[in-house]
Each structure stands twice: as C-alpha cells, then as structure tokens.
Amino acid sequence: MGGRVGEWAGTAKWFQEMKLITCPLNGPRNASEFICGGPVKAAPPPDAPDRDWADYLFLEDNPAGRVREWWCHLPSSYWFIVERDTLTEEILDTYPADRLVGGAAS
Amino acid sequence: MPLNLLWRGLRPGINRRRWLPDTPALKRRYDVVIIGGGAHGLAAAYYLATRHGVKDIAVIERGWLGGGNTARNTAIIRSNYLTPEGVEFYDLSVKLYRGLARETGINLMYTERGHLTLAHTDAALRTARWRAEVNQHMGVDSRLVYPDEIARLCPQLDLSDRPHLPIMGALYHPPGAIARHDAVAWGYAHGAARAGVEIHQGTEVTGIDVAGGKVQGVKTSRGRIGCDAVIQAVAGSSSRVAALAGFKLPIKTIPLQACVSQPLKPFLDPIIVSSSLHAYVSQSSRGELVMGGAVDPYPLYKQRSSLDFMERLVADILELFPFLGSVRMMRQWAGIADMTPDFSPVMGPTPVEGYYLDAGWGTWGFKASPAAGLTMAELVATGRTPEVIRPFGLDRFSNLRQVGEKAAASVGH
Ligand SMILES: Cc1cc2nc3c(=O)[nH]c(=O)nc-3n(C[C@H](O)[C@H](O)[C@H](O)COP(=O)(O)OP(=O)(O)OC[C@H]3O[C@@H](n4cnc5c(N)ncnc54)[C@H](O)[C@@H]3O)c2cc1C
Numbered sequence: 001m002g003g004r005v006g007e008w009a010g011t012a013k014w015f016q017e018m019k020l021i022t023c024p025l026n027g028p029r030n031a032s033e034f035i036c037g038g039p040v041k042a043a044p045p046p047d048a049p050d051r052d053w054a055d056y057l058f059l060e061d062n063p064a065g066r067v068r069e070w071w072c073h074l075p076s077s078y079w080f081i082v083e084r085d086t087l088t089e090e091i092l093d094t095y096p097a098d099r100l101v102g103g104a105a106s
Numbered sequence: 107m108p109l110n111l112l113w114r115g116l117r118p119g120i121n122r123r124r125w126l127p128d129t130p131a132l133k134r135r136y137d138v139v140i141i142g143g144g145a146h147g148l149a150a151a152y153y154l155a156t157r158h159g160v161k162d163i164a165v166i167e168r169g170w171l172g173g174g175n176t177a178r179n180t181a182i183i184r185s186n187y188l189t190p191e192g193v194e195f196y197d198l199s200v201k202l203y204r205g206l207a208r209e210t211g212i213n214l215m216y217t218e219r220g221h222l223t224l225a226h227t228d229a230a231l232r233t234a235r236w237r238a239e240v241n242q243h244m245g246v247d248s249r250l251v252y253p254d255e256i257a258r259l260c261p262q263l264d265l266s267d268r269p270h271l272p273i274m275g276a277l278y279h280p281p282g283a284i285a286r287h288d289a290v291a292w293g294y295a296h297g298a299a300r301a302g303v304e305i306h307q308g309t310e311v312t313g314i315d316v317a318g319g320k321v322q323g324v325k326t327s328r329g330r331i332g333c334d335a336v337i338q339a340v341a342g343s344s345s346r347v348a349a350l351a352g353f354k355l356p357i358k359t360i361p362l363q364a365c366v367s368q369p370l371k372p373f374l375d376p377i378i379v380s381s382s383l384h385a386y387v388s389q390s391s392r393g394e395l396v397m398g399g400a401v402d403p404y405p406l407y408k409q410r411s412s413l414d415f416m417e418r419l420v421a422d423i424l425e426l427f428p429f430l431g432s433v434r435m436m437r438q439w440a441g442i443a444d445m446t447p448d449f450s451p452v453m454g455p456t457p458v459e460g461y462y463l464d465a466g467w468g469t470w471g472f473k474a475s476p477a478a479g480l481t482m483a484e485l486v487a488t489g490r491t492p493e494v495i496r497p498f499g500l501d502r503f504s505n506l507r508q509v510g511e512k513a514a515a516s517v518g519h
Contacts (some may be wrong), residue, residue: 031403032403035403036403048503050506055354055504059355059503060345060354060357062238062249081193086407089410
C-alpha cells in the first residue's frame with residue numbers, strides 16, 4: 001500500500017505535495033500517521049542533580065538545519081529515528097533505533 | 107496629467123509627511139541595540155525613548171518593519187488566562203492597548219468584540235470555570251455562560267445537539283478585542299523614530315560579542331556595533347540568536363498557520379474559540395473570516411502552509427457554523443512560533459550581562475507587545491526586573507517553577 005502511494009507520487013502534482021514519511025517498519029505513510037517525539041539526546045545519570053535533569057528536559061538546541069529525532073508511527077506504535085532538515089522540511093533519512101547503538105542496520 | 111494634480115504634486119512639503127526617516131548610516135556605538143523590528147522590539151524602543159529618556163537606540167531588523175510574526179498574527183487581544191501571573195501581565199497589556207491609539211496618534215482599529223471560549227466537554231467546562239474564578243479574583247471581566255446566553259451573544263453558532271461535540275458552555279470575556287497588527291508596529295515605530303530611535307531595516311544580526319561574561323556589541327550584515335545593552339526580540343528566531351550569544355533556550359520553533367475567507371457582510375460579532383475542536387474564528391473589519399488553530403505537529407523553521415491544516419480547520423469551523431460551507435478561502439499563511447513547554451514567555455536577564463531576553467511568545471505574543479515593551483524598557487533602563495515579569499524569568503525552568511498556561515493559550519491565541 002505504502003509503495004503504491006510512492007509510485008503515484010511521480011505522476012500527480014498534488015500527490016507530491018502530500019507529506020510522506022518512510023517508516024522503517026511500514027514503508028511510506030502519510031505524515032499525519034506519525035508523531036514527533038523530540039530530539040535524540042543523552043539523558044543525565046540517574047543521580048545527577050535536579051539542575052541537570054531540568055536542563056535535559058527543557059533546554060533545546062532547536063537548530064535550523066539537520067536534526068535527529070525520535071518519531072512514532074501511531075497505528076503500529078513503532079518508534080524509530082528520523083533525520084530531517086528543519087529549514088527545508090526534507091526528510092533526509094529514517095532508520096530503526098538500534099542503529100543508534102551500533103546495532104544491525106535495517 | 108490633470109493640472110490640479112500636478113499643482114499638488116509640486117507643492118513644497120508634499121513628500122515630507124513620511125512615517126519613518128530613511129535608514130541612516132550605522133553608527134559605531136549605541137547605548138542600546140534591539141534585535142528584531144517586530145511589535146515587541148519596536149515597543150521596547152518606544153518606551154525606552156519616551157518613558158526613560160534613553161534615546162541612543164538602534165533597532166536592527168533583518169527583513170522589514172513588522173514583517174515577522176507581527177504581520178502574520180490573527181490579532182486577538184485578551185487577558186482571560188489561567189494563572190494569576192499570566193492574568194496580571196496580559197491585563198497590563200490590555201490596559202495599554204486601550205490608550206495606545208491616542209498615545210501614538212495612529213488608528214489601531216482596536217475593537218472590543220467579546221471573546222467566547224467554547225467548552226464541548228466536561229473537562230473543558232471545568233477549565234473554563236477555573237479560568238473564570240482566577241480572572242474575577244484578579245479583577246478581569248470574565249465569566250461562565252451557558253447555551254441560552256451563548257445564543258444571545260452569537261446566534262449564528264450551531265448550539266443544537268447535531269455536532270459531534272455539542273456546545274455545553276463557554277468562558278465569556280467581554281473585553282476580548284482585535285486590532286490592526288501593522289498599525290501597532292507602525293505606531294510604535296513612528297513614535298520611537300520621532301523620539302530619536304534609529305530603525306535599521308534590511309540589517310541582520312550575525313554575531314554577538316561577549317567578553318568577560320558581558321555583552322560588548324553585535325555584528326551585523328552592515329558592520330559591527332558596540333553597545334552597553336542588547337534586547338533580543340526575535341520570536342521564531344529566538345534559539346538561533348541566543349546561540350550567537352552562547353546560551354540555550356527552553357524553546358522549540360514550530361509553524362503556526364492561519365487563513366482568511368472571502369469578505370462577507372458583517373455577521374460575527376464576538377471572537378469564537380473552541381479548544382476542544384482546535385479552531386478559532388473572528389470577522390475582520392473588512393468582512394473576512396480570520397481563522398486558525400493550534401501549532402503544527404512538529405518543529406520547523408519553514409513558513410509554509412499545508413493542506414492538512416486547511417482540511418482539519420475547515421472541518422472544525424463547519425461544526426460550529428455549518429452554513430459557511432459554500433464560502434471561499436482567500437489566503438493561507440504561516441509564521442514561526444517560539445514555543446515554551448509551559449506556554450508562558452521567557453523574559454528578563456540572561457547568563458550574559460547586559461543581554462536581555464524577550465522571547466517565548468509562541469502563539470500568544472501579539473497581545474503582549476505593549477506590556478512586554480514597557481517592562482523590557484524598564485528592565486534595561488533601571489537594571490531591575492519589574493515584578494510583573496519576574497515569574498517569567500529563564501531561571502524558572504531550572505528552579506522547576508513553570509507558569510502553566512497551556513489550558514488558556516494552546517488554541518485560543
Ligand atoms: C498565524 C499566527 C497567529 C497568531 N495569532 C496571535 C493572536 O491572535 N494573538 C496574539 O497575541 N498572538 C498571536 N500570534 C503570536 C504573535 O504573532 C507573536 O508572538 C508576536 O508577533 C511576536 O512579536 P515579536 O515582535 O516578538 O516577533 P516578530 O514580529 O516575529 O519580530 C521579530 C523580528 O526579528 C527579526 N529577526 C529575526 N532574526 C534576526 C536577526 N538575526 N537579525 C535581525 N533581525 C532578526 C525578524 O525578521 C522579525 O521581523 C500569532 C502568530 C502566528 C504565526
């Protein structure tokens with residue numbers, strides 16, 4: 001199903017304007033099926049002072065450019081990684097989260 | 107050419123009634139540099155010059171005056187917030203707005219229309235009641251109304267049990283107003299320029315000079331400027347400019363979209379907000395329906411509009427006003443909002459001495475322009491943080507003292 005949407009995208013202009021995200025598990029799906037869970041960042045150690053936890057929770061790099069984020073495909077509850085550009089709205093890469101820890105790539 | 111036109115055109119002084127002087131050459135040094143020529147930066151300049159006698163000021167604007175979110179907002183002004191801190195601050199702004207046309211000598215078309223926040227669920231009704239209690243305690247005109255009174259205030263609303271979520275009640279805020287957004291920016295710009303402030307459009311800040319923990323000046327696309335104090339008022343660009351000064355903010359930049367319909371005969375008096383449906387609408391003085399909702403689902407610096415937004419919004423508006431089904435849409439646009447986790451602003455001193463922040467205005471900052479300008483001016487002129495903005499300091503995040511306004515600010519701006 002996702003693949004068929006991708007094929008049509010080349011032929012119909014309005015389809016190109018529909019935002020698709022390629023889920024590593026489910027293929028290309030409409031962006032409205034996903035939520036953004038925020039940037040990938042390292043949590044402080046559990047015994048870190050409150051200040052460090054507050055900074056971790058609230059302070060953002062919020063860059064204009066390339067970001068690496070957690071996203072979830074809601075219908076399948078599947079969390080994965082999206083790399084995208086916040087200036088151009090391009091999706092640059094999507095992959096399973098295990099690649100972050102050097103695990104098997106998809 | 108008709109002779110009488112030629113005669114008028116040649117009369118001396120015809121070109122002299124300009125709103126702003128030409129952009130002057132940049133000086134090497136100013137007392138205060140204000141980054142951002144939106145309503146906030148211009149208001150701060152205006153109050154510094156007119157209330158505190160600080161006149162050696164440069165407002166540095168990357169694009170054109172008031173062309174950022176100020177130009178893109180839907181101009182709703184109200185003070186029926188949820189927290190006492192929020193209500194007090196926004197009510198100061200409402201009071202300033204009421205006298206602003208007279209003070210600046212420009213017609214802001216400020217009109218108090220009444221503001222209805224519809225509740226379609228028990229939870230929304232509970233929030234409305236909470237807000238009404240806090241508002242009344244703080245002396246703000248705001249109360250709960252039920253369908254019989256809603257029908258009198260806005261007979262066009264579908265109050266039947268047909269909609270998926272029928273209307274159960276509303277928070278009614280009679281002072282809720284709209285104003286001409288460009289006029290607010292131009293009014294402040296004109297007043298500031300008349301008091302001696304320099305406004306530099308087409309000039310981008312590209313770096314902040316900090317030495318010994320204190321701000322020394324700013325680098326711009328037209329050269330370096332030295333200064334004693336900086337006010338940063340750049341809304342959607344807040345994180346990028348703060349990064350130049352070397353610190354991070356509790357802010358995500360997310361697009362907020364809006365649209366207008368073709369002009370219709372005046373029929374809609376109050377401003378209508380539905381937090382359950384994520385939609386709001388008012389009718390402008392030229393008859394267009396001005397509509398919007400909550401921010402987009404993910405951070406982005408691109409000011410693009412989307413079909414997803416339009417479809418969702420139109421479906422929700424038709425739940426409220428089914429008879430609008432054949433009305434055409436005219437324009438759709440987006441701004442970029444600097445969203446904070448608690449839906450309150452971030453104002454005051456920063457880790458860099460002499461560098462003051464006016465940010466975190468998200469989707470709610472137009473109404474705040476006068477109060478933000480006034481309090482930021484006082485802070486810079488006196489070095490003391492005014493009481494009314496103390497709760498909004500950057501340190502509230504590390505102190506775990508957030509000012510949670512989500513229930514009053516996420517849909518109705
Ligand atoms: C669609 C929409 C609807 C809204 N509706 C409402 C509403 O109904 N009520 C309400 O109260 N608020 C509303 N808001 C929010 C409101 O518009 C903003 O919070 C407010 O306008 C912020 O004002 P400002 O002067 O801080 O920012 P802006 O008007 O955005 O001005 C900031 C300026 O800084 C300039 N700048 C940025 N970076 C640099 C740099 N490096 N160098 C020099 N200049 C720079 C920009 O060009 C810009 O002109 C809405 C926003 C949007 C997008």
